[in-house]
Amino acid sequence: MKKLNGNKKINISVFISGKGSNLKNLIEFSKRKKSKFFISSIISNNPKAIGLKYSKKFKIKKKIINFINPNLAEKKILFFLKKEKVELICLAGFMKILSKNFVKKFKGNIINVHPSLLPKYKGLNTHQRVLNNNEKYSGCTIHFVTSVLDSGKIILQKRVKISKNDNAVSLAKKILKQEHIIYPKALMRIYPNL
Ligand code: GRF
Numbered sequence: 201m202k203k204l205n206g207n208k209k210i211n212i213s214v215f216i217s218g219k220g221s222n223l224k225n226l227i228e229f230s231k232r233k234k235s236k237f238f239i240s241s242i243i244s245n246n247p248k249a250i251g252l253k254y255s256k257k258f259k260i261k262k263k264i265i266n267f268i269n270p271n272l273a274e275k276k277i278l279f280f281l282k283k284e285k286v287e288l289i290c291l292a293g294f295m296k297i298l299s300k301n302f303v304k305k306f307k308g309n310i311i312n313v314h315p316s317l318l319p320k321y322k323g324l325n326t327h328q329r330v331l332n333n334n335e336k337y338s339g340c341t342i343h344f345v346t347s348v349l350d351s352g353k354i355i356l357q358k359r360v361k362i363s364k365n366d367n368a369v370s371l372a373k374k375i376l377k378q379e380h381i382i383y384p385k386a387l388m389r390i391y392p393n394l
Pocket of ligand 1: 314376
């Protein structure tokens with residue numbers, strides 16, 4: 201938790217790989233009148249990520265980093281984040297796993313959204329696995345990132361009821377809607393004194 205002086209806002213970098221609906225949602229949240237959050241950059245490992253369009257739309261710096269050499273990629277990112285004075289990383293559909301060393305450098309300051317009720321259904325293809333197991337509920341989780349995939353401390357979760365007619369696509373859609381609600385709430389929860 202950081203104490204703020206004066207009008208300082210928390211400087212956030214959002215990491216994406218795809219559509220970027222969570223990114224867009226976080227940008228809109230950060231632009232609200234009394235917001236204490238500022239999204240200073242968007243980082244993507246994927247040059248074709250649709251979410252990169254929000255860089256232009258909202259005039260936010262973007263950085264595309266290829267992960268062919270993950271070590272080098274992380275070095276470049278760390279250099280950039282330091283230069284930009286980024287305080288918090290929000291992973292939002294970022295499909296690369298960050299190394300132990302990287303996570304250490306940002307200890308306690310990386311959060312992620314995962315489309316399941318962690319600790320259940322870590323990893324990929326969550327919705328289909330949930331349906332295959334005939335679960336009655338699924339949901340989403342905002343959690344701190346550690347070097348173990350989808351395993352850091354949970355900040356917020358939202359449960360979603362699965363209906364008989366749900367398939368992986370409809371469930372993903374329902375859950376994404378909830379992700380957009382709890383991600384901003386989680387930000388306010390980790391900085392309660394803002
Ligand atoms: C979300 O469902 C998130 O939980 C998962 O990837 C998806 C990203 O969606 N990690 P978007 O790119 O934010 O639209």
